[in-house]
Amino acid sequence: DVKVTQSSRYLVKRTGEKVFLECVQDMDHENMFWYRQDPGLGLRLIYFSYDVKMKEKGDIPEGYSVSREKKERFSLILESASTNQTSMYLCASSPLGEAALNEQFFGPGTRLTVL
């Protein structure tokens, strides 16, 4: 059974802390994505990666960075957490090729609260 796992389901951090969200997929997918999901808004793309050590900014990269040192792992980093980064964070992966044409497989999400 294919799987995308995220390191935490719930996380509470303080303003100014550095936060690491980890995502691992076991499908040997080239593409990996980080989204955030807020009530009343569609998923918004933060960063994506189409290969190891490659990354591209999405629509809302400010305040975030990413790391992809291994194919199966894609990390999202909040350099200095702020309250407006309180959100549900979703990781996804898809096979090689255009995102538009491929099914994305999602993890269960990490609900991050920044106090």
Add this chain to the structure above:
Amino acid sequence: SQKIEQNSEALNIQEGKTATLTCNYTNYSPAYLQWYRQDPGRGPVFLLLIRENEKEKRKERLKVTFDTTLKQSLFHITASQPADSATYLCAPAGGDSNYQLIWGAGTKLIIKP
């Protein structure tokens, strides 16, 4: 800017009836459109992809249409069941040199027994 609109009000349907959800888009000409299902506390799960030249696509009790003139996709669930209750997300993509998905906020569907 590109805008994707799904009905923000929950849709209540009696079990056994057909549920129809709407996805409208503006300032955009996508070449593809994906539909996902999301249950509370879980990530979205892919359901269907339709291409702009397909007009209609079916999978079991699901049917999706894609009208590029109206800039609209309709998602139908026939013979609906309480287990179909979830939030359904549409995500157009492609066209306009943008091959990432652009996501609607979703419509919550409630199927009453």
